[in-house]
Amino acid sequence: MNGKSTEFTPSEEFVKRIGGTEPILWRVEGDDGKAYNWSIRNHRLELELLQIKGSPRQNPVAIYHRPKRYFFVGMVSQFGHIDIDSSTMGTLDSLIVSFLIMERKRRDGSFLG
Numbered sequence: 773m774n775g776k777s778t779e780f781t782p783s784e785e786f787v788k789r790i791g792g793t794e795p796i797l798w799r800v801e802g803d804d805g806k807a808y809n810w811s812i813r814n815h816r817l818e819l820e821l822l823q824i825k826g827s828p829r830q831n832p833v834a835i836y837h838r839p840k841r842y843f844f845v846g847m848v849s850q851f852g853h854i855d856i857d858s859s860t861m862g863t864l865d866s867l868i869v870s871f872l873i874m875e876r877k878r879r880d881g882s883f884l885g
Contacts, residue, residue: 783873798877800870802863808833810874817874819867833857834867836875 787800787810798810799822807822819834839852860867 787870787873798870798874800866802860803866804860804863806863808867808870810870812878817871817878819871831857833860834871836871 787798790797790799790809800808800810802808809820809822811818811820813832816838817836818832820830820832834854834856836854837850837852839848840850841847842849854871856864856867
């Protein structure tokens with residue numbers, strides 16, 4: 773991506789689990805050299821820019837909204853979508869790839885482990 777070498781990186785190295793048991797965080801380094809953390813908050817997948825210790829919690833730079841269904845079954849009333857902050861457009865490729873990895877982990881049940 774973005775002119776980098778064509779070597780493949782295993783997903784376990786691209787997105788790494790950090791921290792203890794609560795909260796579960798997964799870290800990815802963007803193409804911009806900044807570190808981002810994926811976590812589940814309010815039953816949705818959120819991406820935050822890595823905080824400096826002692827700084828207040830920042831607003832997420834990406835939030836995945838799962839599809840909504842009428843009465844929780846049947847037809848979809850709102851399709852799933854991801855809201856991405858415009859400040860991350862320079863590293864969008866790596867963030868989208870990391871989102872796909874995290875969503876697969878969430879669906880497989882391996883997000884927590």
